[in-house]
Amino acid sequence: MRAISITVGRPGAALRDVPEPQRRRGEVLLRTLYTGICGTDRGLVNNQLPFARPPPGSGDLIIGHEALARVEDVDPGTRLRKGSLVVPMVRRPGKCLNCLVGRQDNCSDGDFVEAGIRGLDGFMRDYFTDDPTYLVRVDDESLGMLAVLAEPLKNVVKAYDVYDLVSRRSIPNCRDGSRSCLTVTIAGAGPIGMLFAMLFSSIGMDVKMFSRHDPEGRLAELASRMGAEYFLREDRSKQLPQSDVFVETTGSPEVAMDGIRALRPNGVAILFGTAPGGSEPLTGQDVIDIVERNITIIGTVDGAKEHYIRALNYLSSWKDSYPGVLKSMITSVVKPEESLDVLARRPAGEIKTVIDWQ
Numbered sequence: 001m002r003a004i005s006i007t008v009g010r011p012g013a014a015l016r017d018v019p020e021p022q023r024r025r026g027e028v029l030l031r032t033l034y035t036g037i038c039g040t041d042r043g044l045v046n047n048q049l050p051f052a053r054p055p056p057g058s059g060d061l062i063i064g065h066e067a068l069a070r071v072e073d074v075d076p077g078t079r080l081r082k083g084s085l086v087v088p089m090v091r092r093p094g095k096c097l098n099c100l101v102g103r104q105d106n107c108s109d110g111d112f113v114e115a116g117i118r119g120l121d122g123f124m125r126d127y128f129t130d131d132p133t134y135l136v137r138v139d140d141e142s143l144g145m146l147a148v149l150a151e152p153l154k155n156v157v158k159a160y161d162v163y164d165l166v167s168r169r170s171i172p173n174c175r176d177g178s179r180s181c182l183t184v185t186i187a188g189a190g191p192i193g194m195l196f197a198m199l200f201s202s203i204g205m206d207v208k209m210f211s212r213h214d215p216e217g218r219l220a221e222l223a224s225r226m227g228a229e230y231f232l233r234e235d236r237s238k239q240l241p242q243s244d245v246f247v248e249t250t251g252s253p254e255v256a257m258d259g260i261r262a263l264r265p266n267g268v269a270i271l272f273g274t275a276p277g278g279s280e281p282l283t284g285q286d287v288i289d290i291v292e293r294n295i296t297i298i299g300t301v302d303g304a305k306e307h308y309i310r311a312l313n314y315l316s317s318w319k320d321s322y323p324g325v326l327k328s329m330i331t332s333v334v335k336p337e338e339s340l341d342v343l344a345r346r347p348a349g350e351i352k353t354v355i356d357w358q
């Protein structure tokens with residue numbers, strides 16, 4: 001069967017022929033239908049992620065962590081049946097307390113593994129076996145390949161939960177009880193930025209998002225279809241709008257600080273993107289402003305099984321409430337044989353590329 005792997009420590013990916021996995025008792029055998037490509041996959045292929053790690057006893061790592069798969073074989077009496085569609089979870093628990101209660105997204109000692117990223121093979125292969133604990137059933141089969149968005153979206157759902165929790169240290173809503181008087185500004189218009197835009201827009205907040213390029217105005221058009229306003233910000237000379245929530249998805253410390261500086265009193269900054277470069281001083285005036293305005297800065301990563309479940313529910317609902325928007329986010333579908341170039345370099349205008357394994 002086919003598998004896309006990297007040799008950890010060396011750039012490049014290869015499509016290899018590997019033996020089919022054998023299902024053991026208690027496990028599920030899965031047929032991969034679709035896998036999404038994200039920045040982490042490209043970081044792995046270009047040998048830019050210091051935390052990349054092959055499974056024990058191997059030098060190679062099968063990549064891929066955004067997937068939709070179909071159950072091929074399973075023990076009788078399991079809730080999953082042959083033919084069920086599932087999204088596999090990325091992070092698998094270590095031994096800390098958070099991990100032991102299924103909250104490995106909040107692991108406190110780093111003793112976890114992540115499929116296709118660190119210590120565990122991923123899903124860019126024809127078949128894999130897995131523990132049913134880490135499979136999230138897709139009840140809405142009409143989602144099709146859109147279900148690969150559940151993995152990135154679960155991060156956004158968790159981030160929203162953390163925001164919601166900290167926002168309650170002051171009155172979090174408007175006079176009418178909703179959050180419709182609040183403004184959120186989102187830095188970055190990639191898949192994560194768009195999913196944040198849809199989530200905040202769906203609860204009625206005023207959403208503005210920006211990036212440095214908008215080829216042919218497509219991002220502006222897509223943003224308006226998700227109830228958000230898009231603006232171009234080619235450099236830092238353009239002041240960011242005042243907002244109650246700022247979401248940073250690009251990983252730029254300069255953009256992060258610009259967003260924090262534009263927060264209103266009781267504002268919340270959600271830092272999600274990561275990148276190794278850049279620097280921006282935190283000045284004495286910044287510290288004064290953060291303290292005096294009760295600003296909260298959140299860092300958030302990954303999500304738990306409940307966030308995957310809610311992500312799938314959001315996708316089902318958004319498919320109808322934002323018609324065509326999710327589909328427009330998948331800018332190309334390639335076969336595994338055509339995917340190595342796309343894995344190495346992001347094509348111009350890409351939002352999300354999906355690999356079709358069928």
Ligand SMILES: [Zn+2]
Nearest residue numbers: 094096099107
């Ligand atoms: Zn842990």
